[in-house]
Amino acid sequence: MSPRIVSTLASLALGLALLLAPVAAAQPQNPLLPLVDAAAERLQIADPVAAAKLHDGGLIQDPVREQQVLDTVAEEARTHRIDPAYVTTAFRNQIDATVAVEYARLAGWKLDPATAPADAPDLAASRATIDALNREMVAEMAGQWPALHAPSCRTDLSVATDAVAQARGLDDLYRQALGFATRSYCP
Structure with missing residues (x-):
């Protein structure tokens, strides 16, 4: 991952922590916030992945890689003793949202080549980060299983989504993608 991306991600994490600190002090922690x-x-990570694919001519959709991710998270779900079908549905939504962002970024760069990234980030590094986040997300799903199935889930999810979108400074595309990615969290 390029130093600029690492720096941006670090700044976003710090911003999120600073934004959420007063909220955490004022009210109980939203159980869905970390997830x-x-x-x-x-x-x-869709941006650096799209940039890598822009430069190497790779296809946005990669059914083999997507199935590997789904198989891996299903196995993680079994390890955590939670429903693999629930987890794979959530990750199918996550993958589809990511693919949509990648297509949007590539379309934008095609329409305005001056905005396209000049370098190609390392796709393997992005995938390693994705794999780590996948494990973290499944562990969060397992840890918050009761909250994900509670009557308050939809409210907690809405509040968490708004807080994360604001803290990370998500644009409209990413806000919409986050809503899509998390749409099956509350069954």
Whole structure:
């Protein structure tokens, strides 16, 4: 990952922590906040992945890689003793949201080549980060299983999504993608 991307991600994490500190002091921690934040962080990797694919001519959709991710998270779900079907549905939504962001970024760069990234980030490094976030997200799903199935889930999810979107400074595309990625969290 380029130093600029690492610096941007570090700044976003610090901003999120600073924004949420007063909220955390004023009210009980939203149980879904860490999960939604990890989902947003994973989504934001769409930009460097799209840039890598722009430069190497790779296809946006990679059914083999997507199935590997789904198989891996299903196995992680079994390890955590939670429903693999729930987890794979959530990750299918996450993948589809990421693919949509990648297509949007490539379309934007095609229409305005001056905005396209000059360098190609390392796709393997982005995928390693995605894999780590996948494990974190499944662990959060397991840890927050009761909250994800509670009557307050939709309210907690809405509040967490708004807080994360604001803290990370998500644009309209990323806000929409985050809503799509998390849409099946509350069954």
